[in-house]
Amino acid sequence: MSTQMLSYTNLNTPIHRLTGVTKLIFFILWALTAMIIYDTRCLLVMLVLSLIIFRMSRVPFQQYSFVLYLILVFFVINQVAIFLFSPLYGVELYGSQHDIVHIAGRYTLTWEQLFYQFNVALKYAVVIPIALLFLLVTDPSEFASSLNRIGVSYKIAYSVAIALRYIPDVQQDFQNIAFSAQARGIDISRKEKLGKRLKNVISILMPLILTSVDRIEKISTAMELRGFGRNNKRTWYKSRPFQKGDYAALVLVIMVAVVSFAVTFADGSRFYNIFQ
Structure with missing residues (x-):
């Protein structure tokens, strides 16, 4: 293993130049926003932003590949478990039922359940890049x-x-x-x-x-x-004062959180329903 996993590498990128406090606040607000909202539109925008930010860091794939594969394994297990224990939770959540195929007993695959689990998958995809960055780019x-x-x-x-x-x-x-x-x-x-x-x-x-x-x-x-x-x-x-990049990052994450909550709770519910 020539490259240490989840270890800090000092690269000259805008992400690395942020202070540790900025990265911590950004991660906390980003994760809380992704965990609370279920608005697919906001989650998709956050996913694009997280991938752009992760790309900007230029972190070598070898540094997080094993952890990423491990997370994907647990993600698949979680998705299967959700369907096994609550196959009709999406139906209860969105108040309608559009069947795709009946499997056996109480197990019926519905579009509502697929949409709910798709949102859960988006939450993983939104948080994981920022969580990995917090470990990989923080001195x-x-x-x-x-x-x-x-x-x-x-x-x-x-x-x-x-x-x-x-x-x-x-x-x-x-x-x-x-x-x-x-x-x-x-x-x-x-x-x-x-x-x-x-x-x-x-x-x-x-x-x-x-x-x-x-x-x-x-x-x-x-x-x-x-x-x-x-x-x-x-x-x-090692102690650094806040710079322009830190203020820009904090403004960005606060704007994302405020807009996401405003869009999500505009209709009084945190669940975006495409079946209405």
């Missing part, structure tokens, strides 16, 4: 200093920075342990069957957990020896 140290600047305790901010920095370390530890296991004949490559590969991967999780615990203990001891948490305030090596 942990700069993000911690930004959080502290808006009033978050520097202890909490520093904990967040350590957590973000720890993602590549865990990946590196996993690779080292996996290489050692392969040298002893424990193969986790595609040469093995899927069941055998999963079993072998599980067998190396315990050394990974022990290595992580040992690393946490060392970091905690080092921070304690340096008097971390003794003072109420601290200075930061």
Whole structure:
């Protein structure tokens, strides 16, 4: 794995130049808006904007490919589960029923159900690019200093920075342990069957957990020896003021949220109904 997944890469793009606080506020408002509304028109516009923003970041596909595939697997499972447990929820939601095909028993595929699950899929597609960007384009140290600047305790901010920095370390530890296991004949490559590969991967999780615990203990001891948490305030090596790009990004996400809520609740309901 030559490229670390979900690790920060310093690229000179408008997205990378935003401060950590801007990215956090943008992500929170964007995610809340996408979760609350069910207006297909607004979700489609937000999807286009999120893809444009993600494209602007120029993040290599290798950095998020595995996580993206994993999210897609859970997305498919979620869509199937929605239909299995609530096959007529769309009918109840939109107040009409247009059958496509009767499958068996209470399972009837309707246009209303398809439309509802299409909106759920749009929600995933709108939030996932921004969520990945938040992890991939945020410098942990700069993000911690930004959080502290808006009033978050520097202890909490520093904990967040350590957590973000720890993602590549865990990946590196996993690779080292996996290489050692392969040298002893424990193969986790595609040469093995899927069941055998999963079993072998599980067998190396315990050394990974022990290595992580040992690393946490060392970091905690080092921070304690340096008097971390003794003072109420601290200075930061990386701290940046808001610039024009930050204000533009915040104006954009606020406008998207306000317009989306206005359009969605114009008729008193957050569900856009094309069957009326």
